Amino acid sequence: xxxxxxxxxxxxxxxKTAYAVRGELYLRASELxxxxxxxxxxNVGNPHALGQKPLTFPRQVVALCQAPFLLDDPNVGxxxxxxxxxxxxxxxxxxxxxxxxxxxxxGLPAIRQEVADFIERRDGYPSNPEHIFLTxxxxxxxxxxxxxxxxxxxxxxxxxxxxxxxxxxxxxLLGGSLIPYYxxxxxxxxxxxxxxxxxxxxxxxxxxxxxxxVIINPGNPTGQCLSASNINQLLKFCFHENLVLLADEVYxxxxxxxSRPFISAKKMLLDMHAPINTGMQLVSFHTVSxxxxxxxxxxxxxxxxTNIPSQTVDEIxxxxxxxxxPNVPAQIFMGLMVNPLKPGDISYQKFVTECNAILESLxxxxxIMTDGFNSCRNVVCNFTEGAMYSFPQIKLPPRxxxxxxxxxxxxxxxxxxxxxxATGISTVPGSGFGQKEGVFHLRTTILPPEEDMPEIMASxxxxxxxxMQQYDGTGSSGYSRM
Amino acid sequence: xxxxxxxxxxxxxxxKTAYAVRGELYLRASELxxxxxxxxxxNVGNPHALGQKPLTFPRQVVALCQAPFLLDDPNVGxxxxxxxxxxxxxxxxxxxxxxxxxxxxxGLPAIRQEVADFIERRDGYPSNPEHIFLTxxxxxxxxxxxxxxxxxxxxxxxxxxxxxxxxxxxxxLLGGSLIPYYxxxxxxxxxxxxxxxxxxxxxxxxxxxxxxxVIINPGNPTGQCLSASNINQLLKFCFHENLVLLADEVYxxxxxxxSRPFISAKKMLLDMHAPINTGMQLVSFHTVSxxxxxxxxxxxxxxxxTNIPSQTVDEIxxxxxxxxxPNVPAQIFMGLMVNPLKPGDISYQKFVTECNAILESLxxxxxIMTDGFNSCRNVVCNFTEGAMYSFPQIKLPPRxxxxxxxxxxxxxxxxxxxxxxATGISTVPGSGFGQKEGVFHLRTTILPPEEDMPEIMASxxxxxxxxMQQYDGTGSSGYSRM
Numbered sequence: 001x002x003x004x005x006x007x008x009x010x011x012x013x014x015x016k017t018a019y020a021v022r023g024e025l026y027l028r029a030s031e032l033x034x035x036x037x038x039x040x041x042x043n044v045g046n047p048h049a050l051g052q053k054p055l056t057f058p059r060q061v062v063a064l065c066q067a068p069f070l071l072d073d074p075n076v077g078x079x080x081x082x083x084x085x086x087x088x089x090x091x092x093x094x095x096x097x098x099x100x101x102x103x104x105x106x107g108l109p110a111i112r113q114e115v116a117d118f119i120e121r122r123d124g125y126p127s128n129p130e131h132i133f134l135t136x137x138x139x140x141x142x143x144x145x146x147x148x149x150x151x152x153x154x155x156x157x158x159x160x161x162x163x164x165x166x167x168x169x170x171x172x173l174l175g176g177s178l179i180p181y182y183x184x185x186x187x188x189x190x191x192x193x194x195x196x197x198x199x200x201x202x203x204x205x206x207x208x209x210x211x212x213x214v215i216i217n218p219g220n221p222t223g224q225c226l227s228a229s230n231i232n233q234l235l236k237f238c239f240h241e242n243l244v245l246l247a248d249e250v251y252x253x254x255x256x257x258x259s260r261p262f263i264s265a266k267k268m269l270l271d272m273h274a275p276i277n278t279g280m281q282l283v284s285f286h287t288v289s290x291x292x293x294x295x296x297x298x299x300x301x302x303x304x305x306t307n308i309p310s311q312t313v314d315e316i317x318x319x320x321x322x323x324x325x326p327n328v329p330a331q332i333f334m335g336l337m338v339n340p341l342k343p344g345d346i347s348y349q350k351f352v353t354e355c356n357a358i359l360e361s362l363x364x365x366x367x368i369m370t371d372g373f374n375s376c377r378n379v380v381c382n383f384t385e386g387a388m389y390s391f392p393q394i395k396l397p398p399r400x401x402x403x404x405x406x407x408x409x410x411x412x413x414x415x416x417x418x419x420x421x422a423t424g425i426s427t428v429p430g431s432g433f434g435q436k437e438g439v440f441h442l443r444t445t446i447l448p449p450e451e452d453m454p455e456i457m458a459s460x461x462x463x464x465x466x467x468m469q470q471y472d473g474t475g476s477s478g479y480s481r482m
Numbered sequence: 483x484x485x486x487x488x489x490x491x492x493x494x495x496x497x498k499t500a501y502a503v504r505g506e507l508y509l510r511a512s513e514l515x516x517x518x519x520x521x522x523x524x525n526v527g528n529p530h531a532l533g534q535k536p537l538t539f540p541r542q543v544v545a546l547c548q549a550p551f552l553l554d555d556p557n558v559g560x561x562x563x564x565x566x567x568x569x570x571x572x573x574x575x576x577x578x579x580x581x582x583x584x585x586x587x588x589g590l591p592a593i594r595q596e597v598a599d600f601i602e603r604r605d606g607y608p609s610n611p612e613h614i615f616l617t618x619x620x621x622x623x624x625x626x627x628x629x630x631x632x633x634x635x636x637x638x639x640x641x642x643x644x645x646x647x648x649x650x651x652x653x654x655l656l657g658g659s660l661i662p663y664y665x666x667x668x669x670x671x672x673x674x675x676x677x678x679x680x681x682x683x684x685x686x687x688x689x690x691x692x693x694x695x696v697i698i699n700p701g702n703p704t705g706q707c708l709s710a711s712n713i714n715q716l717l718k719f720c721f722h723e724n725l726v727l728l729a730d731e732v733y734x735x736x737x738x739x740x741s742r743p744f745i746s747a748k749k750m751l752l753d754m755h756a757p758i759n760t761g762m763q764l765v766s767f768h769t770v771s772x773x774x775x776x777x778x779x780x781x782x783x784x785x786x787x788t789n790i791p792s793q794t795v796d797e798i799x800x801x802x803x804x805x806x807x808p809n810v811p812a813q814i815f816m817g818l819m820v821n822p823l824k825p826g827d828i829s830y831q832k833f834v835t836e837c838n839a840i841l842e843s844l845x846x847x848x849x850i851m852t853d854g855f856n857s858c859r860n861v862v863c864n865f866t867e868g869a870m871y872s873f874p875q876i877k878l879p880p881r882x883x884x885x886x887x888x889x890x891x892x893x894x895x896x897x898x899x900x901x902x903x904a905t906g907i908s909t910v911p912g913s914g915f916g917q918k919e920g921v922f923h924l925r926t927t928i929l930p931p932e933e934d935m936p937e938i939m940a941s942x943x944x945x946x947x948x949x950m951q952q953y954d955g956t957g958s959s960g961y962s963r964m
Contacts, residue, residue: 004631004693004726005763007793011633019803044806048579059549066811067545069538070561078557095779097530102778136618136781139805147655149486151493169804173629211486244486281487296584297577297810299618311489321501322651323621324526327809328779329548 017172020165020432025416029426040456042444043426045220045388047294050447055293055354057084057347058336062329064088065099083346091332099328105320107134107302108328111335115302118338123267131305131313134334136326138250138287138301143170145246145283145303148316149212150176156203158196158213158243162391162433162441164220179203179210180434185393188382189224191215193233200241212244213237218251218262218386221433221443223366225260225385231268235280244281250301251387253291256363260385266306282306288333290388292358300330365446365453366390372457377468384446391430394440394464400471412440418467423459499654502647502914507898511908522938524926525908527702527870529776532929537775537836539566539829540818544811546570547581565828573814581810587802589616589784590810593817597784600820605749613787613795616816618808620732620769620783625652627728627765627785630798631694632658638685640678640695640725644873644915644923646702661685661692662916667875670864671706673697675715682723694726695719700733700744700868703915703925705848707742707867713750717762726763732783733869735773738845742867748788764788770815772870774840782812847928847935848872854939858946860954866928873912876922876946882953894922900949905941 002009026043033039041049048054061084068088070076076085092098094110106112112129119127135141149155150171156179159167171178181199183189200210215234217226226234238245247265255262266284270277288300305313341348366384373381373392381392396404396411404414412429419442420426430441448456484491508525515521523531530536543566550570552558558567574580576592588594594611601609617623631637632653638661641649653660663681665671682692697716699708708716720727729747737744748766752759770782787795823830848866855863855874863874878886878893886896894911901924902908912923930938 001724003724003763005627005765005787005790005794007791007797009633009693010630010794010797014630014797014801017801017804019800044584046579046584048582049584050579052579052582054580054582056551059551063545063549063552066548067541069541070545073561075557075560079552079555079561097528097532097534098536098779100530100534100536100775100777100779102526102528102531136809137805143804145487148492148496151491166804173801173804211491242483242485281485283487293582295582297580297582297807299807299809305487308487309489312487312492315489315492315496318501319496319499319655322499322625322648322655323619325779325781327618327781327812329811330809 013173013175017169018165018432019169020428023428023432024413025420025426025428028417029420032420032424037424039420039424039426040448040452041426042448043428045290045445045447046296047388047447048296050445051449052294052358052447053354054295055351057341057351058293058295058333060084061087061091061336062332065091065332066329068092068098081346083341087336091335095328099332101328102325103328103331105323105325106132106317107326107331111331112302114335114339115304119266119304123264123270125267125270127304131308133303133316133320134326134331135301135303136299136330137289138248138285138303139166140326141285141301141303142166142246142248143174144316144319146170146174146176146212147319148312149244150174153177154208156208156210158199158210160191160214160216160219162221162430162435163214164216164248165432167214168434177203177208179208182436183219183222183224185382188385189219189222190227191230191234193237196234196237210241210243212246214246214248215265216248217265218254220248220251220387221389221391221428221441223382223384223387223389223391225255225257225262227260228263228268231263231265232272235265235269235272235276239276239280244283247282247284249284250287250290252286253293253359254362254388255386256366257383257385262386266304269306279307281308283308288330288337291337292355292362293333293337295330295333298330298333299327300334302334361450362388362446365448365450368450368453368457369444369446372460376461376464378472379464388445388447389443390446391433391441391443394442396440397468397472400467403471412442415440415467416442419460419463422463422466425456425460495655495657499651500647500914501651502910505910505914506895507902507908507910510899511902514902514906519906521902521906521908522930522934523908524930525910527772527927527929528778529870529929530778532927533931534776534840534929535836536777537833539823539833540775540777540815542566543569543573543818544814547573547814548811550574550580563828565823569818573817577810581814583810584807585810585813587805587807588614588799589808589813593813594784596817596821597786601748601786605746605752607749607752609748609786613790615785615798615802616808616813617783617785618781618812619771620730620767620785621648622808623767623783623785624648624728624730625656626798626801628652628656628658628694629801630794631726632656635659636690638690638692640681640692642673642696642698642701644703644912644917645696646698646730647914649696650916659685659690661690664918665701665704665706667864670867671701671704672709673712673716675719678716678719692723692725694728696728696730697747698730699747700736702730702733702869703871703873703910703923705864705866705869705871705873707737707739707744709742710745710750713745713747714754717747717751717754717758721758721762726765729764729766731766732769732772734768735775735841736844736870737868738848739865739867744868748786751788761789763790765790770812770819773819774837774844775815775819776840777812777815780812780815781809782816784816843932844870844928847930847932850932850935850939851926851928854942858943859950861946870927870929871925872928873915873923873925875912876924878922879950879954882949885953894924897922897949898924901942901945904945904948907938907942
């Protein structure tokens with residue numbers, strides 16, 4: 001007889017769930033690393049793992065909060081600047097017993113107020129701290145909200161394709177239905193509202209009620225910044241279809257061009273007229289893991305709920321309470337991120353210099369990478385307008401697709417595995433994010449150190465050339481092109 | 483038409499879920515606090531919130547890990563001892579980019595090895611680090627495992643009554659069925675195996691397959707330490723019924739007597755003969771939130787899987803990956819907890835002195851509280867052998883039960899609310915944990931500062947006397963006892 005944790009008796013939704021970012025490619029890369037091969041992990045947006053240094057000031061503040069006894073040490077000023085000491089004292093004063101005490105399950109009230117103030121400055125509209133919940137990273141918030149929405153497989157969630165697979169994974173795990181809508185590669189990964197309508201109509205024909213829509217702006221894996229008119233259109237669409245909009249805006253600091261700045265869904269919504277601005281339900285997500293912070297390992301995030309009834313907010317609060325509280329150190333990072341140093345503060349100049357250096361370098365790397373991909377045979381790539389990823393299309397020759405099939409692999413998995421074995425570059429195949437039938441991509445982060453970038457792109461180009469040579473029918477094998 | 487996050491369309495399991503530790507009593511206490519009333523929060527095991535100081539050494543290590551640039555500062559030795567500096571360097575060397583980088587989704591391999599070594603020292607049997615996952619607190623691990631097990635409402639989980647409501651909440655949220663088994667208050671909250679059998683038989687009659695059993699040892703809210711023979715019996719029971727045993731052992735450091743030391747389920751299992759020792763599935767949970775650490779706000783925990791097939795371990799790994807990684811600072815705390823300072827280390831003496839002071843004080847508080855409750859009219863209370871809670875039975879007079887009914891409250895909620903309003907002591911009613919029909923309790927932590935304890939118990943006694951006076955029919959109201 002089977003036991004409770006035997007594979008055959010497990011929750012089917014657990015088994016069905018796929019998560020490509022740490023899937024077959026990642027596991028193979030980890031294996032090769034164990035064998036001594038040098039691996040360049042570009043499979044996940046993890047800046048510090050690729051050498052990005054943490055910003056000094058926030059780390060000073062959190063270190064002092066972890067070691068509050070230092071604040072009584074006469075030598076503390078030798079290692080910490082005055083403004084970090086003051087800020088640490090402030091944060092300790094708003095906890096209920098330092099970093100070792102559980103906070104309220106929604107996070108510390110004073111930090112939720114700092115978040116609300118930040119949103120108000122950013123958007124020009126008031127924000128209610130009672131509708132802001134701090135979370136252990138944005139992913140946890142997304143899962144909490146989807147868990148509240150999804151009842152069964154007849155509840156559909158509109159998700160962009162390609163998408164960051166958190167969404168497909170969470171929807172499968174929660175037993176809902178993912179309703180795909182396609183981003184248009186030829187219009188720089190913009191949304192097509194007609195296509196959205198089509199997706200909803202098709203879902204309805206299958207008996208599925210579409211209840212929410214996900215946008216990722218700036219895009220992951222696609223790197224686009226949505227235009228104001230695009231956001232405007234999709235807000236109207238959500239309102240008319242009674243959808244909750246889940247706006248994943250974790251890359252809002254990562255912008256590498258000026259023509260399409262980041263605009264929050266919240267601001268666009270409140271710019272609109274009644275009944276849309278007061279009626280459309282919106283949940284927006286943010287994090288300390290991205291931007292020029294990249295504090296992934298700390299696990300800090302928040303979500304803000306707009307036009308969500310208070311009875312629902314109470315339910316979400318109740319469910320948060322089961323895990324008692326988000327980790328407190330990351331709540332402090334969130335406070336520091338949304339309420340940074342100001343001109344005149346002792347550490348201001350250093351802080352700004354560090355932030356700018358990171359952002360400027362990311363911008364240059366976005367260019368190096370896009371240009372590098374576009375110089376390769378059978379590869380085309382939109383510019384990374386924002387976020388941390390490059391998502392080139394790889395035009396795989398039919399013989400490569402054939403060879404993949406023989407090897408029992410999806411064609412882009414086959415390509416990415418060969419890339420990994422040849423160069424140590426660990427990417428994620430486009431199929432992990434979804435893509436149109438017969439079209440293939442890979443995702444790489446733009447995070448490798450700037451000085452290594454030329455070599456990485458040269459190594460990619462060499463591999464790609466040989467791969468295309470081998471499978472494109474013009475090589476020495478003598479087979480004619482199919 | 484309803485929208486996606488309107489209350490009436492929410493996931494029913496979310497709405498049905500109850501979590502008493504932060505329920506009506508907690509909300510009322512928070513309200514009173516806002517109004518300026520002094521509240522003694524004993525509703526949740528949150529030692530630092532009640533004044534317990536963090537252990538110095540681990541905080542020094544984690545502070546240095548947060549601010550690695552201090553390690554290059556010539557003055558670092560003025561604020562940090564050498565062994566903390568060395569340990570911080572070690573931990574930084576095993577991360578993949580400091581505390582700001584995601585770790586493997588199971589946690590850092592070197593820390594999982596430290597956990598495995600700890601378990602081996604504790605139990606005398608090898609432990610496999612590949613079957614140890616670090617988590618954001620033990621609760622998250624429990625939810626992950628229950629999520630893997632529970633498929634639908636016909637899957638039952640045996641849960642002790644009274645129980646820490648994490649279990650009832652998680653099972654409801656995941657759509658499974660809670661199968662209660664009663665702890666015997668008269669035999670110091672021990673398990674009755676016959677009663678367990680009865681619970682399984684009754685579940686089967688309802689078409690429910692019991693798939694797992696939860697034990698909390700030392701007990702929450704009941705404070706008992708299970709005897710070796712009790713654990714032995716229940717392991718055999720689980721084996722014969724094909725149940726996964728979920729052993730919540732987060733209070734294993736909190737032991738306040740010598741006659742029943744903590745014995746892990748893992749050790750008892752491996753002490754047994756084949757096929758039980760190799761066949762029974764066990765998942766054990768631990769945390770940095772309890773013990774003499776009390777680092778609740780850091781959110782660190784682990785679970786160890788014994789006799790779980792590797793295919794299942796892979797599935798659980800995959801699901802962990804969706805949230806990318808547990809927070810890294812708390813992983814360091816876990817490493818420090820399971821691999822503490824050794825005699826001869828510079829900071830050893832201070833560390834041991836701090837640990838002992840906390841544990842000895844908790845032991846004294848356990849006595850003060852038990853004795854205090856037992857000196858009150860209509861109150862009886864088992865001694866807190868372990869954990870952090872006192873769970874006195876309150877023998878409510880029929881007229882109090884009547885008055886509660888009129889007020890639309892469960893009788894113990896009625897009592898606890900009146901206690902809160904009169905004294906500021908915020909407890910959790912026994913009904914939040916489950917109890918036998920017609921029997922009432924409350925749970926309080928033993929965590930208020932030792933010097934405040936006499937006053938708190940006096941204040942409780944005074945309230946209880948007045949309450950009993952009012953409702954026990956012997957007071958001035960003239961009504962005869964019902």
